[in-house]
Amino acid sequence: MREIKTVxxxxxxGAMGSGSAGxxxxxxxxxxxxxxxxxxxxxxxxxxxxxxxxxDTIRARMIPGSYxxxxxxxxxxxxxxxELVAESYEVKEPINTRIAKARRPGTIVSTVSSGLSIGxxxxxxxxxxxxxxxxxxxxxxxxxxxxxxxxTHSGNDKKVTQxxxxxxxxxxxxxxxxxxxxxxxxxxxIGFQLMNEVAHFAEKxxxxxxxxxxxxxxxxxxxxxxxPLATADFxxxxxxxxxxxxxxxxxxxxxxxxxxxxxxxxxLIDAGKLGMKSGGGLTKVVKHADGKREKFVYNIKxxxxxxxxxxxxxxxxxxxxxxxxxxxxxxMDVVKKASGFEADIARxxxxxxxxxxxxxxxxxxxxxxxxxxxxxxxxxxxPASAFVDFLGGPKETIKLMEQSKIPVPKLLKDAKEGKxxxxxxxxxxxxxxxxx
Amino acid sequence: MSEKxxxxxxxxxxxxxxxxxxxxxxMSMMREVLDxxxxxxxxxxxxxxxxxxENRVAVFVGNFDAEQYANQGHLGxxxxxxxPALFGVPGARYEAACASGSVALDAAITHxxxxxxxxxxxxxxxxxxxxxxxxxxxxxGTAAYYxxxxxxxxxxxxxxxxxxxxxxxxxxxxxxxxxxxxxxxISRINYANAKRNPKAQTRTWFxxxxxxxxxxxxxxxxxxxxxxxxxxxxxxxGAAVTILASKDYTKEYAKKTGRKIDDIPRVKGWGxxxxxxxxxxxxxxxxxxxxxxxWTRQTVxxxxxxxxxxxxxxxxxxxxxxxxxxxxxxxxxxxISEPGKExxxxxxxxxxxxxxxxxxxxxxxxxxxxxxxxxxxxxxxDLYKQVTNTAGxxxxxxxxxxxxxxxxxxxTTNFVFILGK
Numbered sequence: 001m002r003e004i005k006t007v008x009x010x011x012x013x014g015a016m017g018s019g020s021a022g023x024x025x026x027x028x029x030x031x032x033x034x035x036x037x038x039x040x041x042x043x044x045x046x047x048x049x050x051x052x053x054x055x056d057t058i059r060a061r062m063i064p065g066s067y068x069x070x071x072x073x074x075x076x077x078x079x080x081x082x083e084l085v086a087e088s089y090e091v092k093e094p095i096n097t098r099i100a101k102a103r104r105p106g107t108i109v110s111t112v113s114s115g116l117s118i119g120x121x122x123x124x125x126x127x128x129x130x131x132x133x134x135x136x137x138x139x140x141x142x143x144x145x146x147x148x149x150x151x152t153h154s155g156n157d158k159k160v161t162q163x164x165x166x167x168x169x170x171x172x173x174x175x176x177x178x179x180x181x182x183x184x185x186x187x188x189x190i191g192f193q194l195m196n197e198v199a200h201f202a203e204k205x206x207x208x209x210x211x212x213x214x215x216x217x218x219x220x221x222x223x224x225x226x227x228p229l230a231t232a233d234f235x236x237x238x239x240x241x242x243x244x245x246x247x248x249x250x251x252x253x254x255x256x257x258x259x260x261x262x263x264x265x266x267x268l269i270d271a272g273k274l275g276m277k278s279g280g281g282l283t284k285v286v287k288h289a290d291g292k293r294e295k296f297v298y299n300i301k302x303x304x305x306x307x308x309x310x311x312x313x314x315x316x317x318x319x320x321x322x323x324x325x326x327x328x329x330x331x332m333d334v335v336k337k338a339s340g341f342e343a344d345i346a347r348x349x350x351x352x353x354x355x356x357x358x359x360x361x362x363x364x365x366x367x368x369x370x371x372x373x374x375x376x377x378x379x380x381x382x383p384a385s386a387f388v389d390f391l392g393g394p395k396e397t398i399k400l401m402e403q404s405k406i407p408v409p410k411l412l413k414d415a416k417e418g419k420x421x422x423x424x425x426x427x428x429x430x431x432x433x434x435x436x
Numbered sequence: 437m438s439e440k441x442x443x444x445x446x447x448x449x450x451x452x453x454x455x456x457x458x459x460x461x462x463m464s465m466m467r468e469v470l471d472x473x474x475x476x477x478x479x480x481x482x483x484x485x486x487x488x489x490e491n492r493v494a495v496f497v498g499n500f501d502a503e504q505y506a507n508q509g510h511l512g513x514x515x516x517x518x519x520p521a522l523f524g525v526p527g528a529r530y531e532a533a534c535a536s537g538s539v540a541l542d543a544a545i546t547h548x549x550x551x552x553x554x555x556x557x558x559x560x561x562x563x564x565x566x567x568x569x570x571x572x573x574x575x576x577g578t579a580a581y582y583x584x585x586x587x588x589x590x591x592x593x594x595x596x597x598x599x600x601x602x603x604x605x606x607x608x609x610x611x612x613x614x615x616x617x618x619x620x621x622i623s624r625i626n627y628a629n630a631k632r633n634p635k636a637q638t639r640t641w642f643x644x645x646x647x648x649x650x651x652x653x654x655x656x657x658x659x660x661x662x663x664x665x666x667x668x669x670x671x672x673x674g675a676a677v678t679i680l681a682s683k684d685y686t687k688e689y690a691k692k693t694g695r696k697i698d699d700i701p702r703v704k705g706w707g708x709x710x711x712x713x714x715x716x717x718x719x720x721x722x723x724x725x726x727x728x729x730x731w732t733r734q735t736v737x738x739x740x741x742x743x744x745x746x747x748x749x750x751x752x753x754x755x756x757x758x759x760x761x762x763x764x765x766x767x768x769x770x771x772i773s774e775p776g777k778e779x780x781x782x783x784x785x786x787x788x789x790x791x792x793x794x795x796x797x798x799x800x801x802x803x804x805x806x807x808x809x810x811x812x813x814x815x816x817x818d819l820y821k822q823v824t825n826t827a828g829x830x831x832x833x834x835x836x837x838x839x840x841x842x843x844x845x846x847x848t849t850n851f852v853f854i855l856g857k
Contacts (some may be wrong), residue, residue, distance in 0.1 A: 026642045054655045057646045146640055173631070173640055220459065326464035426634050426828075429450045431468065436459035 001170060002108075002163040008074040010067070010095060011084035012045035012252045016112055019142035020082060022049035025058035029173045032058075033074035035065045042066065043167055052143050067095070075102040081109045082136065087242065089116060096124035103129060108138040108164060114239075115184040115246040119153035123401040130155035130190040134164065137185055139175075139378045147378035150173035152179040167331075175427070187366050187374035188243050190357050191381070194349065195228040196244045197258040197267060201345060202229060207298040208341075209309060211282050216311045217345050220435025221319040221331055223382025231379075233275040233282040237265050253363075254407050264300045273298075275287060283308065313342050324436030328390045331434070336391070336400065344404075350387065351406040354397060357384035358409040369424055376428045386422040386430030388428040393417055438743065440549045442686040443506070443855060445824075446558075446678035446817045447473040451570040451637040451805035454565045455673045462506050462563045466728065467518045467520035470559060473677035478693050481521035487555055488525050492685070494553045495527035498540035498560035499809035504575045505566050515559065526553075528801075533579035533844030534697045534758060536560065537676070537812025538851035544680050545703055545853075554685035560813030561675040572671055576808070579845045581714050591659055594668055596715045596846040598661025603719055603728055604764060605662075608776035616662065618779035619760035620648035623666045625788050626757060626796055630803025632789075637672045637805030660759075667760040669800070674807030676814035679694065685730040698857065701823045702751045704837070705743025705854040707735035715846045726775045733769040735850035739770075743854045747771035750854070751835040753793065754815040756843045757800040766841055767795070797822065797830045812842035819855040 007024050011017035025032045034049070036042040042064035050059050065074055075081050080396050081099055092111065099109055105128045111121055113135055122133040135151025148168050152161055168174040179185040184192065202214040206409075209216070215227025224231075232240045241261050248259035252370035268274070268281055275281030283297050283304055296305035315338030320430075322331035335346055357371045357396060365371055372383030388397045394415040401408050415421055449469050455461065474480065497512045512528035530540040537560035540690040546558035564572055569591075576593055577586025586592035605615050627643035630636035643666065650656055651664040658664050680703075683688060690697045711731035712718050718729065727733040740746055747770055755770075757763035764782075768775040771794045772786060781787055787795040798804050798818040801811060819838035821827040837856030843849060 023642075026644075026647075029644070052657075053642050055642060055647045055650070056653055056655050057644075057650050143642070225457075323459070324459055324464060326460060326467045412733075429453070432450060432453045432458060434458070436464075 001166045002079075004028060004079040004167060004171075006031045006033070007079045008035060008078040008081045009084065010035050010065075010071075010081070012036045013048070014045075014084060015048070016138060016142065017084040018045040018048035019052045019140065020084065020112070020138050021045065022053040022058065022064065023142050023172055024082070024322055025049065025062055026053040026055055031061045031063070033063050033065055033070065033078065035067055035070060035074060038066050039064050045352065052141060055243070056364075071098055072099065072102040075099050075107070076104060078103075078107055079242055081107060082112075083109065086113045087113060087116065089120070092116065092121055093124060096121055097263070100125045100129055106132065108132045108134065110134040112136065112138055114188055114243055118151045118181045119155070122153055122155055131157045132160055134161075135181070135185070136168070137187075139187070140322060145378065147177060147187065147374060148172075149177050149179050149185045149187060149374060149378070151179050151181055151185055162424070175373055177373040177377070179365050179370065180363070182364045183247045184243055184368040186371050187378040189247060189360065189364060190246065190311055190353070190371060190375060191231075191379050192240065192243045192355050193255050193258055194353050195240065196261070197255070197352065198228040198349065199262045200258065201230065203262050203264060203300050209311065210297070210300050212297045212309050212344075213342075214310065216313065216350055217342050219316070221316065221323050222346065222350060223387065223430075223434050225380055225433070225435055229282050236275045236277050237269050237281050238274050241265060241269060248350070251397050254359065255352075264298070268298065280305070310414045315340070315343050318435050323434045326431065328431055328434060329392065332390045332392070336396075339432070347400055348404040348406070351401040351404040354384040354387050354412075355401055355406045355409055358411045361411055372422065372424050373428075376424065376430065376433065382430045382433045383422065383424065383428070385424075388412070388415075388421040394421060438702050438704040439683055441545050442681045442683065442700050443703065443816065443820045444479070444679045444681050444686070444689060444700065445473070446676065446813075447476045448635055448676035448810070448814050448817055449674050450635050451672050451674040451709055451807065452639065453673060455563055456565050462508065462561055463514065463517055464503060465563065465673065466514060466559060466561055469561070469675040469677050470515065470518050470557070472680060475669075477679050479679065481519050481541065484525065484555075485521045488521070490737040492554040493525055493557070494544070494547060495522065495525055495557045495559065496540040496544045497527065497529045498537035498558065498813055499529050500531060500533055500562060501575055501578065501808070502563070505572070506563050506837070511561070512562065513559070531809075532849045534756065534806070534808050535812055535842045535844030535849040535851050536809040537816075538842040538853070539849070541678070541812060541816055541853065542706065542708060542851060545706065548680055548682050551682065554682045556680040558680060558813055558816075559675060559677045560810035562807035562809040563673045564671040564807060565673050569671070576671075584714060584787050593846070594660030594663050594759065596660070597761045597811045598663040599715055599719075600728070600759075600765065600846070601662050603763040607728060610776070610779065614779055616651070617781040619667055619764060620645055621782050622757065622760040622763050623648040623802060626800045626802035629789055629797050629830060630799025633799050633804060634828070636799045636803050637670065638799065638803050638836065663761065669758050669802045669806040672805035674805060674810045674814070676810045676817050678813055678816045678820060699824070701820060701855050701857050703739070703853055704856050705739040705745065705852075707738030707742070707850070707852040709735040709738065709850045711848050711850065712754065713845060713848050718846065727768065728775070729765050729769060729847045732841070732843065732847050732850045735840075735852045736769050736771070739839065739852040739854050745837070745854060747793070750793070750837050750839045752797060752819070752832045752838040753795040754798060754818050754838065754840040755795055755800065756811070756841050757796060757802050758806060758843075760802070762811055762843065762847065763795065763800065765847070769838065769841070789830075794832050797827065797832050799830075815840040815842055816853060816855065819853070825857055
């Protein structure tokens, strides 16, 4: 396993930078150079890191510094340089040029990016640097969300990849998912496909309940703690846009059209309504004078906010009760047999999610365990393979896909009946991700 | 004794789960764990139906406080909700605070030994995340003498086991620094072991010796005298099942599953003693005794005697480390060290995962989590895994015999079982 004693964090004051630094200093026991635009910001990053992993023991080995004064010296003595500066080539490339000049041979350099090309960023380095350059896509907050997508590119050395993967897994306690250098990698490609297509359906069914209805249909009984549109509101519509635009511009797959940003998302973004971080987006919460909070939802037709509605959809109620009783297959039977357009939509998206996840094996990842891990550990969504088992196996799942006119991935066509399809059960109990 | 009661295996829930957050209850937990356990052991509900017709199967539910945590009593009858195959099967709930799982095991073992039943399903269960930690702390106070030791006290149990730490320090005239270092090492070992256990509550939590030693401050607060958060096990939601069987049934089972009966572990010894309920009375009674918890030691001795064994025969231990001080006291109770010299065994690595007498390779209560009524059953399941070489990443190499100590209250109800092949 690779020994990593000294690490430099660039972007130490951001939520991801400080959270990642906390994990590295605590689990890895490493000395960490915390670099930000100025030392004060770096000091704030150190306190945030301490708070994130709740141990004062790391404070003494975190050294604040600034890019201008300390980058070269810090990088020169580091075994790993972890860059988490703003998500654009314009910001990342000049920083990489400086790192490339200062790094010692053998030093690993990695970036957190939701979608930039790792291969392109690696170009700032010489041959040894390219060999040691990776995407290490941590999820927020890093201490709690243990997924790390380890993104490789064609210039990497398999031995270095293996050693880094082992370090991330065994020392830092990450659930490591290996992905290829493709737009948005595995987790975001799958997650944002679903979120964006659900957003389109919200527009299509704006008269029937729009955003709130879609989140109701895709609620906990479909294997996620938070509805897909609530998730988009949580991450921010601007971030959502950046991710889907990147995938739309750089991929051409069966779901290509579903990555187009819905018009009302753009409208909200233009109005500065970016989601929870800006006080409102797809939904908003208003605090009344008496201290009570009321939730509102954006009406796509009128552009106004309406009180968040409650729904009474019998099959969802029934499925939820089954989940509450830990009868997961029973819940899926309810979904399979239900009638009405809401049930059609539920079946469509369950099929789409499984189909799209499995279709990326071979392109984005090498095995389905990697997409399953990405969704289970990164999004807290029931992994596609586990869904296949809850639906009653490959044949039943294929039937559902065909009914919903969703392409059947080869992996599913080739799967053996009567054998568990989900293979991460010992690491992640998929049942825990259903909410009743 | 050792030819009478066999353990066929079982299963536990993932102790990291928060069932209330999932919108599920103790009932869904019972359903999942029993389904999983039967599948793992290879016994179907049809088989239970068959045995029930001949009145050969019974269920034993260990639970401490569902009345307060889940507003539900009569848990022994709840397996009938899991599956209709359990209609008519004799079942009851057993309670002895944190030793509730063991008292259920004890009842099951006794019935099989008496040849009343051929198969016993023992299920320990507790949901605890239904209330805040301070409310839960008050509920747990009923495992002590509530009126005298817990009423109006915030988190009474850390305080009681903090007193145990004080007595150890005073009686054995230990150097405080060395003693506290030993307690921190117990914490470090349990957390490190739990990292290998895919069902452990703390498997993704940060902990190392440095942090365990950094007592005080916001991130490792004092909760009971000298004891800080890192010295405590933490409550969680969880359930565990172990399935016990008579020799006759085990023979049938071995044949059906293609196993050899010699490869199936059996309960070789047990001990059960109750000490005075208040900690003060325990302290007074033990003045002049080598052991601060003489009844805990006696329970271990009883089990050794019944098994015709000694510490030298035991390859692995699962102990009740509700606090680091309770595991510390257990080291001499097991006979691993002389009383007062426990710290030496710790310093020498004897109880570490790779040591001569590993304690809590699962992570123990500190690492795996402590869903009160489930802990005893979980310990038995872990002994089963160890002696059948099926513990995966936390397997102790070559373990043949294991011993568990499960205590209720401030070491009041003491249960010990020895399992081996």
